[in-house]
Amino acid sequence: xxxxxxxxxxxxxxxxxxxxxxxxxxxxxxxxxxxxxxxxxxxxxxxxxxxxxxxxxxxxxxxxxxxxxxxxxxxxxxxxxxxxxxxxxxxxxxxxxxxxxxxxxxxxxxxxxxxxxxxxxxxxxxxxxxxxx
Amino acid sequence: xxxxxxxxxxxxxxxxxxxxxxxxxxxxxxxxxxxxxxxxxxxxxxxxxxxxxxxxxxxxxxxxxxxxxx
Numbered sequence: 001x002x003x004x005x006x007x008x009x010x011x012x013x014x015x016x017x018x019x020x021x022x023x024x025x026x027x028x029x030x031x032x033x034x035x036x037x038x039x040x041x042x043x044x045x046x047x048x049x050x051x052x053x054x055x056x057x058x059x060x061x062x063x064x065x066x067x068x069x070x071x072x073x074x075x076x077x078x079x080x081x082x083x084x085x086x087x088x089x090x091x092x093x094x095x096x097x098x099x100x101x102x103x104x105x106x107x108x109x110x111x112x113x114x115x116x117x118x119x120x121x122x123x124x125x126x127x128x129x130x131x132x133x
Numbered sequence: 134x135x136x137x138x139x140x141x142x143x144x145x146x147x148x149x150x151x152x153x154x155x156x157x158x159x160x161x162x163x164x165x166x167x168x169x170x171x172x173x174x175x176x177x178x179x180x181x182x183x184x185x186x187x188x189x190x191x192x193x194x195x196x197x198x199x200x201x202x203x
Binding site: 025027047049050051052053054055057058060061064065068077079081082083084089090091092095096097098103 | 139140163166168170175193195196197198199200201202203
């Protein structure tokens with residue numbers, strides 16, 4: 001299984017972001033180097049929906065340039081599932097197509113938030129282990 | 134001509150070309166899923182054919198990002 005290391009503070013920020021927006025889906029990027037995340041970008045969900053998210057392209061361009069200027073790679077796209085488990089939905093599988101990206105789902109469906117990470121390559125989904133550092 | 138594409142200098146054999154032609158020339162997959170910024174301004178998709186990329190321009194493109202829980 002592949003792995004990605006994420007500081008505990010950033011994991012907590014993702015969960016806090018998701019809980020703050022609940023029942024609207026949250027979304028964002030994580031950036032870093034190799035397999036270690038160092039920076040969190042909260043993104044605006046322009047759909048403002050409980051079952052869908054879309055990044056704001058203007059914000060996307062801004063984040064891409066910021067990460068580039070800092071010598072970081074965008075490694076993770078995350079979004080929350082307010083009412084469903086931490087698995088990729090049919091819509092996720094249709095729309096999330098970048099084989100170099102790790103996709104994290106923050107599920108708020110149960111009493112405690114649940115995070116799971118995946119990679120999608122040639123239509124095949126594999127799990128990615130999240131190491132809290 | 135020389136342009137800056139996604140932050141990197143790029144030499145193109147063409148003297149001028151449209152944004153649509155640039156996406157084809159760069160072998161961009163699923164261009165209908167791409168957002169393009171030209172010199173800091175995001176272009177409407179309808180303008181990809183009619184907008185010309187010229188010497189010294191800065192072009193950025195990225196993929197639409199979205200999903201859902203259904």
